[in-house]
Amino acid sequence: MSTIQDVTSFLEKWAPLAYQESYDNAGLIVGDPQQKVKNVLVTLDCTEAIVDEALQRDCNLIVAHHPIVFKGLKQLNGKNYVERTVIKALKNDIALYAIHTNLDSVKGGVNGRIAQQLGLSSVRILAPKRQTLEKLTTFVPVEQTSQVLEALYAAGAGQIGEYKNCSFRTLGTGSFTPTGSADPFLGKLNQPEEVEEYRIEVIFPAPLEGRVLQALRQAHPYEEVAYYLHQLENSNQEVGSGAIGTLPEPLSENDWLVYLKSRMNLKVIRHTELRNKTVQKIAICGGSGSFLLKDALRQQADVFVTADFKYHEFFDAEKQLMICDIGHYESEVFTKELLSERLTENFPNFATLLSKTDTNPVHYFV
Ligand SMILES: [Zn+2]
Numbered sequence: 001m002s003t004i005q006d007v008t009s010f011l012e013k014w015a016p017l018a019y020q021e022s023y024d025n026a027g028l029i030v031g032d033p034q035q036k037v038k039n040v041l042v043t044l045d046c047t048e049a050i051v052d053e054a055l056q057r058d059c060n061l062i063v064a065h066h067p068i069v070f071k072g073l074k075q076l077n078g079k080n081y082v083e084r085t086v087i088k089a090l091k092n093d094i095a096l097y098a099i100h101t102n103l104d105s106v107k108g109g110v111n112g113r114i115a116q117q118l119g120l121s122s123v124r125i126l127a128p129k130r131q132t133l134e135k136l137t138t139f140v141p142v143e144q145t146s147q148v149l150e151a152l153y154a155a156g157a158g159q160i161g162e163y164k165n166c167s168f169r170t171l172g173t174g175s176f177t178p179t180g181s182a183d184p185f186l187g188k189l190n191q192p193e194e195v196e197e198y199r200i201e202v203i204f205p206a207p208l209e210g211r212v213l214q215a216l217r218q219a220h221p222y223e224e225v226a227y228y229l230h231q232l233e234n235s236n237q238e239v240g241s242g243a244i245g246t247l248p249e250p251l252s253e254n255d256w257l258v259y260l261k262s263r264m265n266l267k268v269i270r271h272t273e274l275r276n277k278t279v280q281k282i283a284i285c286g287g288s289g290s291f292l293l294k295d296a297l298r299q300q301a302d303v304f305v306t307a308d309f310k311y312h313e314f315f316d317a318e319k320q321l322m323i324c325d326i327g328h329y330e331s332e333v334f335t336k337e338l339l340s341e342r343l344t345e346n347f348p349n350f351a352t353l354l355s356k357t358d359t360n361p362v363h364y365f366v
Pocket residue numbers: 065100101104110286287332
């Protein structure tokens with residue numbers, strides 16, 4: 001049987017918590033990590049109705065996109081829906097987990113799923129994140145170089161875009177003198193030693209630092225491993241906000257709106273005025289994405305599909321692109337399927353169920 005921790009570790013390997021925004025509260029919000037999982041209920045929002053549904057369907061773990069608890073809870077007496085949801089979960093031994101802006105930030109996450117839904121190709125991150133990559137430099141005797149590299153690659157280092165096992169090495173001379181209670185792999189106590197070594201450089205995503213260093217120490221023959229870690233300024237093409245991709249062929253604006261409505265299952269689209277141009281390059285951001293308008297403009301998108309645009313922000317399109325505000329819930333609801341697909345293929349020993357409760361707090365009178 002799997003524990004809640006098995007599930008959360010799997011999800012956090014995919015969408016590391018370190019990629020969440022500073023205001024966020026992704027992770028295990030309620031529950032005991034060691035508890036065995038009966039079944040999992042996947043939802044966009046966690047509400048009291050969702051906890052009831054979990055109870056009815058024999059689920060003791062709810063995986064939601066939006067965290068039910070955002071700010072600190074100082075009292076827990078049921079005066080609002082957040083407290084009532086948490087109390088109900090605690091009383092019924094139901095764990096609450098949120099995979100939020102960390103899932104918005106990974107390439108195959110929320111926006112990757114929207115891109116798939118819209119049939120986009122050549123999909124890239126719209127605003128790649130900086131400072132999420134590190135470089136490891138280490139020094140290895142020539143003979144042990146391949147074993148160390150293999151271990152580093154296995155821990156997730158050396159991946160650049162679609163290329164794996166990337167590294168650079170230069171040959172040089174390492175020198176050291178073992179002292180005190182040292183038990184050196186090469187050389188003798190208190191005698192200066194010189195060894196032909198490779199200086200190896202590899203990059204890796206910052207959240208993998210612990211795993212990469214552990215692999216280094218295990219594979220490296222030396223008692224004391226010399227290494228440097230550097231935080232890189234590079235932007236990480238695999239991590240960041242929003243996405244941009246291309247439609248298989250250009251569409252008239254009217255055909256595009258019809259297409260968007262049917263693909264995303266929409267009742268209504270709020271959009272800026274038509275420009276009498278065809279559209280093909282589509283920027284997207286599930287949820288509140290107006291902060292990415294400048295990135296969509298910079299990358300010359302024809303359309304920006306997102307939600308929660310305010311009245312005055314629509315003017316900022318400056319007729320350079322068409323903003324399509326499709327609603328927050330509507331833009332992210334396919335995240336449920338994405339989560340359930342990933343969990344189902346990795347955990348055949350329990351059922352992952354899609355919530356049937358419509359949690360959209362916004363209703364339309366049309
Ligand atoms: Zn989101």
